Amino acid sequence: MAKVQGDVVIDIEHCKGCELCNAACPLDVLAMSAEVNSKGYHYAIKVNGSCNGCSNCAIVCPDGVITVYRAKV
Amino acid sequence: MxxxxxxxxxxxxxxxxxxxxxxxxxxxxxxxxxxxxxxxxxxxxxxxxxxxxxxxxxxxxxxxxxxxxxxxxxxxxxxxxxxxxxxxxxxxxxxxxxxxxxxxxxxxxxxxxxxxxxxxxxxxxxxxxxxxxxxxxxxxxxxxxxxxxxxxxxxxxxxxxxxxxxxxxxxxxxxxxxxxxxxxxxxxxxxxxQQIDELYPWATTGKKPGKDRRIITSLELDPSKQEKHNLKLQEKYRKIEASEVRYETLQCEDAEYLLVAFGSSARICQKAMDLGRAKGIKVGLLRPITLYPFPYAIVEQLSNQVKGILVVELNAGQMIEDVRIGSHDRIKVKHYGRFGGMIPSPVEVLDALEKQIIGD
Amino acid sequence: MTQNFDIPEIRTPENLVYKKTSVLTDNVLHYCPGCGHGTTHRLIAEVIEEMGIQSEVIGVAPVGCSVLAYNYFDIDMQEAAHGRAPALATAIKRVYPEKFVFTYQGDGDLAAIGTNETLHACNRGENITIIFINNAIYGMTGGQMAPTTLPGMLTSTSPYGRDVQMMGNPLKITELLALLPGTYYVTRQAVHTAALVRRAKKAIRMAFENQKLNRGVSFVEVVSNCNSGWKLTPLQANKWLEENMLPFYPLGDLKVNGELVKKSE
Structure with a gap:
């Protein structure tokens, strides 16, 4: 069975730190940063490489800051 | 035909x-x-x-x-x-x-x-x-x-x-x-x-590909922009005031007294004017057609000519305020009105002119 | 130093599976973190993009938190007075029957001050789409009681909880509208989980597709959150929504193809 590898690109400057993406990720790829962006929000970051590109994080993001890629590897 | x-x-x-x-x-x-x-x-x-x-x-x-x-x-x-x-x-x-x-x-x-x-x-x-x-x-x-x-x-x-x-x-x-x-x-x-799209670049008719979207709104939360919008409106109103005044004058050339009335009141005043003229009173009629912009200039001009003005309205005295502004209160400006659905007769109007303006 | 888990080699156009739609502008949404308005905006914009109707759609924004909705959709839009969006939409659709027309309204706008306009547009069967965001509170003005505020719910004008004896009952306007002959599709959705977002998008798609049929109003309620008004974090608010809003405002279709949906449970 082909393995699926995903990756997300987070527009951290437009992230408002709501954490909905963290909760939506089935593989616990996302967490919140310790640092804040220029608006003062802790932003979403990746904490492991197990993303499978399911897009759940992106589609629950109210601000549309997540872009998702998915490839068969 | x-x-x-x-x-x-x-x-x-x-x-x-x-x-x-x-x-x-x-x-x-x-x-x-x-x-x-x-x-x-x-x-x-x-x-x-x-x-x-x-x-x-x-x-x-x-x-x-x-x-x-x-x-x-x-x-x-x-x-x-x-x-x-x-x-x-x-x-x-x-x-x-x-x-x-x-x-x-x-x-x-x-x-x-x-x-x-x-x-x-x-x-x-x-x-x-x-x-x-x-x-x-x-x-x-x-x-x-x-x-x-x-x-x-x-x-x-x-x-x-x-x-x-x-x-x-x-x-x-x-x-x-x-x-x-x-x-x-x-x-x-x-x-x-298609004509609407060509004539009115502001109209919301669906965003055309490659063109900016169109928004119709009166909201602007930034006070400096809202002030600018208000100033633009005011500029427009000044332009309207300068260009769109419409009125009608009847027998004002030799008038010594002036009736000012609009709409249905002007019709009653026209008859009152005829009755007055028949009695030898030199009365004319100014009928504003645009109430905004109000014809202040002609009121001012006629104020230099006539001895007094009677403003006849089916109300308690509203247009009279604009007539007084136009006349700069240089001459006597009085109001005659009926309200609540009552309509004065031409005789009643002439009577008011004689009592309030001429005889006083 | 945070570890980098980027995998740049797979970031190619053919591997792209999700990207913000171009029917949304680049303006940063003014909504609070985690607010369902943003997600719902995105779904509408995605539907417009997927249907290829960007040049054929005219939207109407309400008064309330989404008063500035026109800043975010890259389409022609009109801003209505509070509650009057369905009247504007009625006229737009009547003078441009071939265009797609939608209103986007909150609960105060649609179910309190604009009840009359909403009810009559729905009863006349205007061929429009209405998107109704129900978060049971007035967000923009600072968290006052809404027509849809739950019994006992705390708001700034029901600070001891909504007392229905004194303040009246919450209005289930969606159920009411489903009974009118002029509504063709009436559904209640939510957007706080990925699965529900996917379902809500299908509903919004259907609500727009229905305009081609000319059969009447398509009405999509989105039960949403108001983190600021509810005084909860976004995640807490979504949990509160699940536990309190959904039992009172159950999700699902109320009317499909002009027929009331029979409750199976």
Missing amino acids: KELMLMKGNEAFAEAAIRVGADAYFGYPITPQSEVMEYLMAEKPYERTGMVVLQSESELGAINMVYGAAACGKRALTSSSSPGISLMQEGISYIAGSELPCLILNVVRGGPGLGTIQPSQSDYFQATKGGGHGDYRLIVLAPSSVQEMFDFVSLGFELAFKYRNPVMMLSDGVIGQMMEKVELSEQQPRLTN
């Missing part, structure tokens, strides 16, 4: 709407203007020209439908009478703030409150000084005949689109209900959607 018809004022307005190529009428029944929508529904303008006619759930609904259609670049109009026009004020303010063209007919009845269904001119302040919230003006046309109820529809739309500003026809129960001979103009075609 002239096309003549005997019509009520309200019917003439409705027929004119069809003939000038209006796109949509939205209204709610109220006496004494219900004939407008009754006439339109009977005439089926949706078959004659493709014009939309819809009876709304309220005057609030009607004026906001006018907003929606006007924001699409369409020629939209509504009609009502005083209590209904009060209900429309919210929408009228939004239309003025969003700079949309439309035509609103007020067939005025006596107030305040539910008042009466009889004629009145007591909505002069509301029509000419804004009416709703915020700093804005309507262009206000005052028809004094059934013919003008017809003709001012075309003029009204012309001014509305020229200035992107709502236009109100301030009529009353007399002009709306009475029947007169009307010379009808020829049917004008409605603008096509």
